[in-house]
Amino acid sequence: MDAISFGTDGWRATLDVFTSGRVRSVAQATADYLASEGHTGETVAVGYDARETSAGFAEDAADVLAANGFDVLLPERDCPTPLVAHAIVERDLAGALVITASHNPPEYNGVKFIPEDGAPALPAVTEAIEANLREPVEGARQGEVREADLVTPHAEHCRDLIDADLSGLTVVYDAMHGSGRGVTDALLEAAGAEVIRERCERDPEFGGTPPEPDEANLQGLALAVDEHDADFGVANDGDADRVAVVTPERGVLDGNRFYALAYDYLLEADTGPAVRTVSTTFLVDRLADAHDCGVVETPVGFKWVADAMGEHDALFGGEESGGYTMRGHVREKDGVLMALLAAAAASERDLDDRLDAIADEFGDIHQDKVSVDCPDDRKSAVLDELEDRLPDEVAGVPVERVNDTDGFKILLEDGSWLLVRPSGTEPKMRVYAEGDSPERVEALLSAGRDLVEPLV
Structure with missing residues (x-):
């Protein structure tokens, strides 16, 4: 036991x-x-x-x-x-x-x-x-x-929630040999899209690659989008509760950009707050502010997102790791529904054009994370020691305030931030950073690593 x-x-x-x-x-x-x-x-x-x-x-x-x-x-x-x-x-x-x-x-x-x-x-x-x-x-x-x-009732509900005509849209779908095969692709096809299938055969070994829809594992999907001149590509993880999107210009979108894209699309016809984890982009906050909507920040973990969505009647909720849901749906992350949402947005306006417009109005964001090995029995001590050593500035920029919702999120006067929190699944401390350029993010991550490593 x-x-x-x-x-x-x-x-x-x-x-x-x-x-x-x-x-x-x-x-x-x-x-x-x-x-x-x-x-x-x-x-x-x-x-x-x-x-x-x-x-x-x-x-x-x-x-x-x-x-x-x-x-x-x-x-x-x-x-x-x-x-x-x-x-x-x-x-x-x-x-x-x-x-x-x-x-x-x-x-x-x-x-x-x-x-x-x-x-x-x-x-x-x-x-x-x-x-x-x-x-x-x-x-x-x-x-x-x-x-x-269980497939038909879910598909009917998704179509009722997102009533989109996808005629004329070409989508490449990558099931990564997981449970989304024959489900996500069928849903898109039933809505009118032409679907080109990648890794849609069941393979318990997942083709030798873990069914993790990250940039490293989706290069084949990006190539297929280019080869077939598709409007976009979409992938699910092994049990299809997460989603990743590939666009012709940007390649594999990180989860922050997909969150912004999806929330922005929903705000065209509806209103309501957004729920995001402490590790998810402030770009969400800028979108919400522009529509007089609030943002609820939670600890990392979709259970906290789901709880806050119920409490605040949120329009959209999710986290940068690829899990999202929306108002009117069950409060569990759903990569099948999100594929349909992405397709609905693409059917009305090219996804890269949407992202360009968001960047033009609200600024671009860059985010990355690194891990520092840390035994599970040291995590609490590291956080306790870090609390006593929180800096007044990080990478040359003064600290504005510190958020302790989950670990320590150090917010800086230039709008960038650094987050240090313990992993909930591995013997590691996670260090996240967001800034207005890749170089700024790299400097923040280096500073964050220097903060954490001596404490481990």
Whole structure:
């Protein structure tokens, strides 16, 4: 049981640790938690991604839940995590377990719990599940286990939410061999787009590349956009809750620029605050200010974004790592819906033109991050020591104020900033910086590294 720990987004581990027995224990703890919340005898979904072991682990979880008297809903095949979250709300389920390691390499797997509201579980919930860990109830299934189509209801909801005619639009879609294949591309095609498919065959090894939609792993998509003279390209990670967009001029967009593009597009027809993490660009704030809308800043982690979206009725929410959702949808990041949103924006105006207009009006932004190795048991001490050594200036610019929402975000008088926070998934400290040029960002990151390294 000591090997099981719910981090930023569930429990993930390599397959020597992530075993059938431990998955069954997590399922039992979930059953106990749901029973304590008054959900005994209700229906729970169990989703799973395209990894070799995921379907088997999903069966393990379903067996234990059914032995505890819960009915269980399984998808017809591996499917994106956001489709499971949507099914919870659409079908009024008690919650769901999803077997996925998201963008991690194939030697990993993972499990996450999504509560009845379809939003990521907050720490109070995951801590309660961890506290319930025990040997599972074994025996005959007391509940019914059945399969259901989770794709069609989600697609219909997406089309209702974003009613776009994509006729004449050419999109290259890269599933990275993950669960978005046959889902995201089908949604775009149903809306009228011509879709050119890349890596849309199931491959549990992901072609030898982790299904992480970052610049290094999407060069083939960028080449395909150029080769096919496409309007843009779009990719999902392994379980399709994240999105990345490629434009003809800019190549792979970082998550900050996609956030700005998406929020700006939604503001053309609607209004409302934006929710962003502490590591996400201030460009969002400039857009919001121009439309008399507020911005809510949260710690890193989509669970905090989702919580704030519910509290503030936000129009859009997300984080620079590629996870976003919007008003009217479940409060879980959804890379399938975001692909449709990007296509809707592109159908009305070229994405590069949109980004040029945003830069012309609000200025350009540059952001990057580095990591400093730090044992988990040193992270708190590093932050404590850093608090006593916070500088009066960074890279030659005076400090205006310090935000301690998540670690320390040092805001400078020229509008740039430096953020130091502990990683929630690795033994590292993260150092982020934003400025008006790549050179400025590089100087800030160097200064940030010099701050942190002596403390580790």
